[in-house]
Amino acid sequence: MEYRSLSTKLPMDELTLFKSFCERKGVSPASLIRDLILREMKITVPHTVAGKNKIQYDKKMDSFTWSIELDDGKQIEVLRKVSPSFIEDLHKILMLSLGQRSAFIEKTKNDSIPVPSDILGRKNI
Numbered sequence: 001m002e003y004r005s006l007s008t009k010l011p012m013d014e015l016t017l018f019k020s021f022c023e024r025k026g027v028s029p030a031s032l033i034r035d036l037i038l039r040e041m042k043i044t045v046p047h048t049v050a051g052k053n054k055i056q057y058d059k060k061m062d063s064f065t066w067s068i069e070l071d072d073g074k075q076i077e078v079l080r081k082v083s084p085s086f087i088e089d090l091h092k093i094l095m096l097s098l099g100q101r102s103a104f105i106e107k108t109k110n111d112s113i114p115v116p117s118d119i120l121g122r123k124n125i
Contacts, residue, residue: 052068058081064082
């Protein structure tokens with residue numbers, strides 16, 4: 001395997017902060033940068049993947065775990081130890097946003113679904 005170097009320029013004060021951070025963590029700057037890059041690249045999920053959101057309640061911790069169960073059986077954890085107040089706030093915001101979307105697409109029946117504008121001969125807005 002062939003390796004190549006990657007570099008970036010930082011202002012001196014940010015470089016000093018970064019090196020200090022690495023020392024406190026007990027890692028080299030190069031290994032931290034590599035780990036950050038690899039972690040960031042894995043965040044993106046291809047659009048060809050299907051699955052379902054799963055929320056599980058932990059009675060002992062009074063918290064929730066949000067994960068995605070992919071159709072191939074693999075489970076990806078999104079958030080752990082999520083507080084009930086966070087879930088309640090998220091639910092409130094999601095319901096508000098979905099209501100705004102329904103009003104925008106002129107949805108009036110609960111069982112109706114969005115219809116592509118092209119089918120109706122309309123131009124996309």
